[in-house]
Amino acid sequence: MELLRQCLTLSGRCEGYRQEMEKALKRRERDTSCHRGTSACADHLTSMRQLFTQLVMSAAFLVVGCASSIAQQRWVEYTDARGTRVEYPQDLFSVRKGAEGGGPVLMSRDGRARLHMFSMDNPKALAPNEFMRSHFPASRSTLTYDRVARNFFALSTRRDGMIVYLRCNFSSARGGTLHCVDIRYPASEKRAWDEIVTRISRSVRPLPSG
Numbered sequence: 001m002e003l004l005r006q007c008l009t010l011s012g013r014c015e016g017y018r019q020e021m022e023k024a025l026k027r028r029e030r031d032t033s034c035h036r037g038t039s040a041c042a043d044h045l046t047s048m049r050q051l052f053t054q055l056v057m058s059a060a061f062l063v064v065g066c067a068s069s070i071a072q073q074r075w076v077e078y079t080d081a082r083g084t085r086v087e088y089p090q091d092l093f094s095v096r097k098g099a100e101g102g103g104p105v106l107m108s109r110d111g112r113a114r115l116h117m118f119s120m121d122n123p124k125a126l127a128p129n130e131f132m133r134s135h136f137p138a139s140r141s142t143l144t145y146d147r148v149a150r151n152f153f154a155l156s157t158r159r160d161g162m163i164v165y166l167r168c169n170f171s172s173a174r175g176g177t178l179h180c181v182d183i184r185y186p187a188s189e190k191r192a193w194d195e196i197v198t199r200i201s202r203s204v205r206p207l208p209s210g
Helices: 002-030 040-069 127-135 187-203
Strands: 075-079 085-089 093-099 104-107 114-119 145-147 152-159 164-174 175-186
Touching: 040 104, 075 187, 085 093, 085 114, 085 175, 127 164, 164 187, 175 187
Parallel strands: none
Antiparallel strands: 075 085, 093 104, 104 114, 114 175, 145 152, 152 164, 164 175
């Protein structure tokens, strides 16, 4: 667990440094004074590009290392009385913070990530596209990810430095109970979390075919 936590933290920091270096490099390349043929300026740009390449490679290696750590984590299945089933890494989300909205809320030990697994009623038997129009009528433009299928919807947004990811499966394409996961984690660690979030999301059941 400690190795994975450190991996996520370092990967997030490396990604942050990479983004800052990319901004600095673009600013320098736009600087007109740096296009007058001076060797010092050219050398500086070359050094910055080399450092930027090293940061990109370091971030990539860290993501690969995190993926290996994730694969070694113990994944367990959560179930509830309404048929919800979700697989999640138990060692990562190891602190229970009580129940909220029909399901447990789990936190990482350092308190920086949160997982809420729950089911909820759909009294109007709305289909996924109808549910999205009803509950996110004006705010969908603020979403960074938005997918609506015939039997589920998934969305993601950024809020106060965190990524909030929500997926809900429908008991049937004509409505029925919703089976959901709400995952929140630092935006600076997005690349390191991608595989975890994808695996949790794809494990949500039931997922009816019609």
